[in-house]
Amino acid sequence: MITLQYIYWLAGAYLLVLAWRGGRDRSNRKRWGNAGFWGIMALMFLAGERLPSALAGAAVLALALIAGLGAMGRGGAPQARDDRKREQARALGNRLFLPALLIPGTTVALVLAAKYTGWGSWLLAADQTTVIALGLACLASVLSACLLTRRSPMYAIESSRPLVDAIGWTAILPLMLAALGSVFAATGVGDAVSSLVQWAIPVENRLAVVLAYALGMALFTMVMGNAFAAFPVMTAGIGIPLLVQGHGAEAASMAAIGMLSGYCGTLMTPMAANFNLVPVALLELDDPYAVIRAQLPTALPLLAANVVLMYLVIFR
Structure with missing residues (x-):
């Protein structure tokens, strides 16, 4: 049965690759800040529940320190020429939208299957079914995009890096604020x-x-x-x-x-x-x-x- 822990591990693996590739990007003057930030995030996703509370708190403070000091910057990634991009877009046409449409479609399908079918309830854990389905849908979307464009999953991760670097620490702001809301409610x-x-x-x-x-x-x-x-x-x-x-x-x-x-x-x-x-x-x-x-x-x-x-x- 697929539980939420597998989705955490999947997200952690992605962040770990981002940290590794970001640390090797010599075109980015702040590559070690990027590597450290995403590496800490990867650790929290991969082993957060097994870390001592004090160490987890120190990791959160380290994230805040890296972000507050402006230690993160934008790196490079493989980019096709504009004319090549337009040529590929014309060749693929509306099929380019299929990976994006797979995310909501697959999520809804898996949630309904978990609720109304025997195999669906056996496949997905009852706790946080929607989040699990969304994680699997995102994975399916990436794989379909790779098949459609004939690129590797590593190329997809590497191509996502400029956008992730541009967003930077604000990418985890919703997660942090949601946790802060829970703290406020508890206090x-x-x-x-x-x-x-x-x-x-x-x-x-x-x-x-x-x-x-x-x-x-x-x-x-x-x-x-x-x-x-x-x-x-x-x-x-x-x-x-x-x-x-x-x-x-x-x-x-x-x-x-x-x-x-x-x-x-x-x-x-x-x-x-x-x-x-x-x-x-x-x-x-x-x-x-x-x-x-x-x-x-x-x-x-x-x-x-x-x-x-x-x-x-x-x-x-």
Whole structure:
């Protein structure tokens, strides 16, 4: 049976190759910073649960130190000429989209198979089935792209390195912020938020609580930079005690729309550096907030629509 541990090992192996190839890239002046950062990440994925807590904490501090000192840089990778790329693209046509479409298609297929078929439930562990399916889908996508372009898996990894180097430490920001959100929830921040909201608004009013939860998800996401960090705090502080227990809301739909409200905040904050600042650097835009300005006309109406949808859906 495939468990989440295999996906961790797969991710760790990829990061280990990135570290190895990055350390050998003499065109990158900061290659040892890249090698150290991705090597530590690989260690955490490959053996994190077996490391002493103190050593794991030291590894996290080392990651922060490498990133904070600006010790990571962009390296080189094998690149085909532009005319060669256009020639290959014309030859492959719309088949180029197949590897990308395999990811959602395979994920959905495996999740449904695990739920409704005997062989699927035997193949995938019941815990974190969706994450396992997504990992397998990504692997299938890479292999299909290699077959389609007649390139090796190592070439695929090497070709991904410039993008990973350009994103840098912000690639792991969602993971870190999600962990921070769990820490906040465990230390009672959710209870403090609940007390503050109960003092500030009429909690017997459904609409007021819905507004507090949806807008709170968006605002806390803007502060934290990621909806995964905001979700455990706002859901523990407002969603569960005030909406589910207080007004009988349906938890699953409330959580789904609440998370989408948080994503609206992601579109509007520079704290979401991997989403809003890295594209500015990659596209070499003059305005550092150009991506956020372009997203505002989508984020605000979508947030308003989420409030209406939440009010209409979760109490049915």
